[in-house]
Amino acid sequence: MKKQFVLKSFIADNLVAVIFLAITIASIPLSGLSPVHIIDDLMTRIGRNAFLVFSLILPIMAGMGINFGMVLGAMAGQIGLIFAMDWGIGGMQGLGFAALLGLPVSILLGWIAGSILNHARGREMVTSYILGFFFNGIYQFVVLYLFGSVIPLHNRAIALSRGFGVRNTLNLEPVRQVLDNAWLVKIAGVRLPMLSYAIIVVLCVFIVWFKKTKLGQDMRAVGQNQHVSNAAGIPVEKTRILSIVISTVLACFGQIIFLQNMGNMNTYNAHDQTGFFAAAAILVGGASLTKASIPNVFAGVLLLHLMYIVVPMAGQNLFGSANIGEYFRQFIGYGVIALSLVIHAWRSRREAEKARALLRSEGEEA
Amino acid sequence: MNTTDMHKRIKEAAADFGWPRIIIALFLAVLFILAPFVKVSIASSLSDIINRFGMNALLVLAMVPMIQSGCGLNFGLSLGVIAGLLGSTMAVQFGLTGWAGLFGAIALSTPFAVVLGWLYAKLLNRVKGEEMTIAMYVGFAAVMFMSIMWLILPYSSTNMVWGYEGKGLRTTITLDGYWNRQLSDFLAVRLSDNFVFPTGLILFVAASCAVMWLFLRSKTGTAMTAVGSNPDFARASGIDINKMRTTSVVMSTVFGAVGILLYQQSFGFIQLYTAPLYMAFPAVAAILIGGASINKASIVQVVVGTILFQGILTMTPSVINSLLQTDMSEVIRIVLSNGMILYALTRKSKVTR
Secondary structure, rough: HHHHHHHHHHHHHHHHHHHHHHHHHHHHHHHHOOOOHHHHHHHHHHHHHHHHHHHHHHHHHHHOOHHHHHHHHHHHHHHHHHHHHOOOHHHHHHHHHHHHHOOOOOOOOHHHHHHHHHHHOHHHHHHHHHHHHHHHHHHHHHHHHEEEOOOOOOOHHOOOOOOOOOOEEOOOOHHOHHHHHHHHHEEOOEEHHHHHHHHHHHHHHHHHHHHOOOOHHHHHHHHHHHHHHHHHHOOHHEEEEEHHHHHHHHHHHHHHHHHHHHHHEEEEOOOOOOHHHHHHHHHHHHOOOOOHHHHHHHHHHHHHHHHHHHHHHHHHHOOOOOOHHHHHHHHHHHHHHHHHHHHHHHHHHHHHHHHHHHHHHHHHOO | OHHHHHHHHHHHHHHHHHHHHHEEEEEEHHHHHHHHHHHOOOOHHHHHHHHHHHHHHHHHOOHHHHHHHHOOOOOHHHHHHHHHHHHHHHHOOOOHHHHHHHHHHHEEEEHHHHHHHHHHHHHHHHOOHHHHHHHHHHHHHHHHHHHHHHHOOOOOOOEEOOOOOOOEOOOEEEOOOOOOOOOOOOEEEEEOOEEEOOOHHHHHHHHHHHHHHHHHHOHHHHHHHHHHHHHHHHHHOOOHHHHHHHHHHHHHHHHHHHHHHHHHHHHOOOOOOOHHOOHHHHHHHHHHHHEEOOEEEEEHHHHHHHHHHHHHHHHHHHHHHHHHHHOOOHHHHHHHHHHHHHHHHHHHOOOOO
């Protein structure tokens, strides 16, 4: 009896990952891609995307759910890159410059986002999503109208022909894959961008360390129960804001790493899908809205991107239309987020009922 | 003393109405004042606003039942839109034209809307408190799922499928020869060269608003509002909360379906694939601009909000464009609509204060 119960909750706990894995495994042979190609692509994508996904961990720990507002950080990173390209700073210096410039912008944006989210307790996720939309408007205003008119642009090559505003596609040639190629190891045709991995490892160490600091402990306490934390003298609002600030800063760095690998940037919509990808990845990896760990990130990035590599090809081979595969993987991505949210809501209700039942039975015994 | 009293009362009234709304209304007024100076015709602007009001009003009206029953803003409106798309594509497939086409499409989409809405309600009833985020992602997933369906469903009308492949629906399908502007041109009054009043469309919208108004005052409607404003009180008075919420979600989905049909007949095209992805957001923004909060909405707010929002969408491209020689309307639209949603989400609702 007891064992059956455990099995049931194991499947319930990992339902998303199980469904996901089944679809992906079925698609691998259908895609017709060689294992080397798949692994190579996967390794590149881990280096490119993992950093962004890490930015979601702290807000989850602080009980704010998934910070869809991480796109604010992505925008800050893009602004840093625009300046780096404008001033013609390439190579590692270019990336460092972009990160240094993005840092204050993302701190400011993160602080604004955190303060707004403090006014929307209980609906942080939907609010952070709309925050992303709202700041997308501000970002467009700055990049499309202020650059070149109020903020000087030196490099004519990145400006629109009308004289102000940044071109729709920004060529990142000077910083293209400098991080990936700085220390590239090739094993049996699989390229491993070791420096990108090293940075991710450093980030992991930082997160492990951070969780043990006073602030990290406070964050977890706030995530568990705001009232108790407040009574215990933890500055709840400030802690929540800090978790969002750190998340935004990490997203800023993550977006710079992501874009240096891509090599060019859609100035006005490179950040559109960032939150969606990161959220889908961490949820596929087994994170819930209250608990996320480093293994969740890696498992999620691996699974999500494995699917993103194989499903379009599988769709093309199966239905003779690449569009179907494209729509299908987006459907799965959105579906995974929806399903995880639903499962989380169900589970918290189930647990609340269990706790109530326990309370009742204890009362009867007494 | 009287003046300070007046002052206070005005201030309270303004706070009640909401500063964002006042700013938006003033902004629209300024745009209208500026219009003649930059040679933008007021008559054609007004005509545009009325047309676009009729085009969008039902999608905004669809927000009302769910807000009233405490389900929050219906970010999953795309489910209703999908039902409408199914209805209209089927009506075209069956070769229905004119009134038969429009009402055929409404009749064909209603069952889909009811079933989808019912399933959607079942889901939302199990995730109380997280409705809005989940609704958003359920809507997104449904739109993507239907994108696959548009490619593989056995549609065959030559007006709708890709010419060279003979299968798979096109991204936009023209309604010319079917029911393009069927309602808009019904009894339309030409008041001047560039002012045409779409009588039929406005009448239909007015009738729909009246239906909603009557419903909200019926026994079921009152019970629904009670569920939204105080669930515990509602349960104590013997109201089945889940049933009321289900009713509201189904209604919202049906209105969304009919809403997109009205939109199509004004616009002249059926837009498929990813077009419905973000359709809920302008509707949400409009009702919030009208003065609704996330748990209280009225028909007046729908009308005021749609007119204000569509007014700004109509006026900014023409006026701002002529003033600054650049098109800032997109940025203004994004900042304004999402700023309004943010304002509503961050405000403490009156019921829970």
